Amino acid sequence: MPKHFAKPLGVFALTALLAACGQQRPSSVVPVAAQPSGPVAQSGKLKYMQHELVLGYHDQASLNRAVGILGGQVIATIPEIKAALVRVDGDALKLTPRAMRMEGLRYALPNAVVTGEDPAPLSPAGLSPQANSADQFFDELPQYALDPRHLNAKAAWDAGLTGRGVLVAVLDDPGDVSHPDLAPNWAGKAYNPFLNKVYTDAKEWVDASKSNFASHGTFVASSIVAADDGKGIVGVAPGAKFMPVVINPAAKTENEFYSSFYIAAGAVWATNNGARVLNNSWGGGTSFGAVKDAFDYAMSNGTAVVASMGNSYHDEFQYPAALPGVIASGALDGSNRKVTFSTTGRHISSSAPGQDTMLANPTWMGGGHRLISGTSFSSPYTAGVAALVYGKCPAATPYQVRRVLEMTANGSIGSNPGGFDRDTGWGALNAGNVAKMLTSCDALPAKGANVQVNVSYVNGSGTQPGILADVMLRGQGFRAGATDDPTPLYLSTTDADGNANFAEIAPGTYDVYVAGADLGLTGGVTEDRGTFVGTLTATSGSTYYSPDHKRVLLNAAFLDLNPVDPYEPNDSPADAKPIAYGETTQTAYIYGQPQDFDFFKFTAAAGDQIKADVLAAGQLGGALDSFLYLIGPDGKVLAQNDDRGTPRIDSDSEITYTVPAAGTYYLAVTSYTISEGGDDNNPFNKYQLKLNKTN
CATH class of the missing domain: 3.30.70.80 (Peptidase S8 propeptide/proteinase inhibitor I9)
Known part of the structure; x- marks a missing residue:
């Protein structure tokens, strides 16, 4: 690093294949x-x-x-x-x-760091008698969620669908494996990915997990697998087993989620240890990266991924529910109406009870049971019904499981009594209807498809991997804005190889829409981005390892990986380029060497009030998190700025200063990383420097 910018500042002293039941990896x-x-x-x-x-x-x-x-x-x-x-x-x-x-x-x-979805308000109701009908008692306490007018669970059990032989992983805060409703169906393992530790002793797990803030995972697990033993409550899949996977320790507060890497690690571990269903009663993830890769890995191994839609009250994409292939669950109340807080959207699959549901309370918080509300609890009911499908048809694929749930749902529920709507999906889940459909596994619907779209940028200079392109697959017949249109729509972003992957999606013909790299990262003008519209066929039975492939050559400007700075060389005060009041430079780059400083000089009179602005990622686009220095004629740093505005506006830089004496002054532009002593040689580090006299 040039010695004149070494901090502290002074005189020029300026970061798998299907995991068979019981098989361990x-x-x-x-x-x-x-x-x-x-x-x-x-x-x-x-x-x-x-x-x-x-x-x-x-x-x-x-x-x-x-x-x-x-x-x-x-x-x-x-x-x-x-x-x-x-x-x-x-x-x-x-x-x-x-x-x-x-x-x-x-x-x-x-x-x-995942912050979790906004919680739904807890029900104030107690456990006093509530005039429940006889068909709402399955063990000891009433459970409207399982009765014939809702999940219709007993009809499935009577037909032999209990989830026996199926392992469900609950990615959540620590589930209480010692609770009387859960202990019989604990699979004997629990995992903390942050510690990379597997627990096989219930007492050790409880001692490590108990907290006055950790209850969510116990509620969730009891929705799925509470034992059918005549005591307490029963889960919708009482023959299944469960494994807690901690992604939220909830030791000192309710919302202490681990970061995305450890959530991905937990999902992969659960898949490798035999889980056929992953329940995710949380939100706040991202559309690509390690979590998406982990869920794609799970689905490629025959594991269904279920997620709650969220409690945002809005129609919007939330992750992980909006990831391709994920079974997204909305919440219903006791009258089979969408609860007001349940997030809606085209990606919703179906809905299940999520208000005032009777669930197990951790022993470390007094034990017993509570009435709880949220899409957090519709999701595990959905995961439990998925376990019923796997118990009957172990060879089913995640897409087939999703479609069984959708095809057997009560479509009269929701804003479109004829079928799909963005509020409740295909309707209210009905386990009894699942049993009627699956008298034989020959009744399973067609398998889903797996698609990879590879994007290249092409122009007169050749081709380049289509990094950071936006890819949309939109089923043909799509009716924009229609709330009752079930036509599938999937979104993804390409990686550095130009690939966008879509796991376990609906087979069929899609319109493909591609747009070049996000200008928020690369900078440039809209015309440079380029667009492509075409079609592809997603084939039933294509797999993650052998997907349907579509190559897209996008007529777009390259991401310039070796831009030319019109002002170089200007790496020292001796080479500084002149800039005048009222002038804005051409686009320049902090690029070409690990620690690039660009110097500009101007002549000022005593008392001049100046304002120097770096237009970079915040205003121009691109990747530059700028840092700006003002240097006096004697080489001393007079002012410096990282992020403009108080409070902060964005990552661009701005200096206002009243010049004390006439002379030649210097502005030095670099990146925040370089100002901290690091290297930053990114070709998207573009900026313009603007200088004005304000008096």
């Missing part, structure tokens, strides 16, 4: 060093571990090379999905654009 998380516990940073709505990157890599050599360049340390890997957690010295978000362009990496993302 090795632990998926491979720890390399002590687990980190560094600070959490935030940018907009994104919370992330400040010094942790998640890298998707092609091979070990590529990972080693990237880590070496970043000066990082591998903390853990998930070999099945080729994802690594890397500790870095600098800010992970600021290092992401640079890492994304490293050879041999599929993606580079800060290790996002």
